[in-house]
Amino acid sequence: MLLISILAGTLTLLWSCDPAVVDVTPPSVRLLEHQPASASAMICGQQEDTVFQLKGGDTLYFRIEFDDDVALSEYKVDIHHNFDCHGHGGGAAPGFSPPTQEGLTQDWSVLETYPLQGSKDQVERWLVVPESVTAGNYHYHIQVLDEAGNDSPFTTFYSLQLQNPADTQAPSIRVDTPASSSFSASKGETIRFSGQVSDDLPLSQGGNGLLFVTYTDLRSGNTFTTSVVEPFTADMDKDYFFDAALNIPSTLVAGDFLFTVRAHDGVRNVAKPVEFQVKVTD
Template sequence: MKKKFYFSVVCLLAAGSLMLVSCDKDEKADVTKPEIELKAPKEGAVLKIGDEHGVHFDMDLSDDVMLKSYLIEIHSNFDNHTHTKSGDGTVVFAFKKSYDVSGKRNAHIHHHDIKIPENATPGKYHLMVYCTDAAGNEQRIPERNIVLSKDAPDHDDHHHEH
């Protein structure tokens, strides 16, 4: 009887030790959100509708362990909700695309993937960027207010090969 009792106590102590070791590992898990430094477009930027070169997008991402992906989203800010203007032949512009940056702790992002078509509805829009690290921690920048306009200056603020 004593052997069964001691065996049970040893098993309970072993199980408890395993749980404490597991808890210790959890405390060291990656809980730090990645960092986003969005350089362009700036807050209040006026972006040209129909610019064949696309929107100049520039940012730096970093994480203490490992990055996974980032998402760019643009949606309208007309009267603080999305709707299509009728009668003028334009279409409310929307953009949502995810990009893989797995295997990197730091990433410099520079591209012109966002193309605003000729028939996009001019007006106020929101730009949002989200970044997720390998552990699933997500960071996002506060919404940036941007304006889509046919009268915006041409995209010639930087000249270099891509």
């Protein structure tokens, strides 16, 4: 009897330590239906094949199937703005922190979790874009978790391009100085940026509008906002003439940089930036 008990205990121990009973397989996500249809579009300087384009008041619809080898637990819907061009996951591109201006529009933000049943489940959702949405790029992410805690964090990650129906046209930037798009400047030297921002509607309409200058270290790819930040005030009309002086930081390491003049209007339609290749010297 003692031998039988020992053998039974040994078999139980071996069974409990069998790695085959440990669920390490992440669940899967399959997109069955989506409205509107996706399009190919430029997002933060990169071409993306699956981008969903909507206006304020539109509905984002999806029907999705989740599958797991053992048991599903829950899924999460995450929508947040990507105004800073940040990335997610390994190898994601670095973002930058654009200056903010308190506006009258509404950033679209969704962070909701729903339960799932069994090892396979289908769900559908209708998500309405705020009517007064802040225009721009957004991230749209669906994440699923099984009962063992396994997930597939970046399998369903898409971009949204949203427009505010009150103003769908981006402004334009004209830079008069510097006259050349490529030049050298020494640390501590002052660069003058002057020109005009023009739009079809008052630049202040919506409250988010501003002009600003960034620089990018071409060795690291990191982008930083400079001291040149000029909000479009409430009395601003369709044209804004700027003349700003930027002192090149003495802390920069000599090398190649990209200085960029950027602007967006009051609902945050982004103008095509104007870039300058600058070799910073000691």
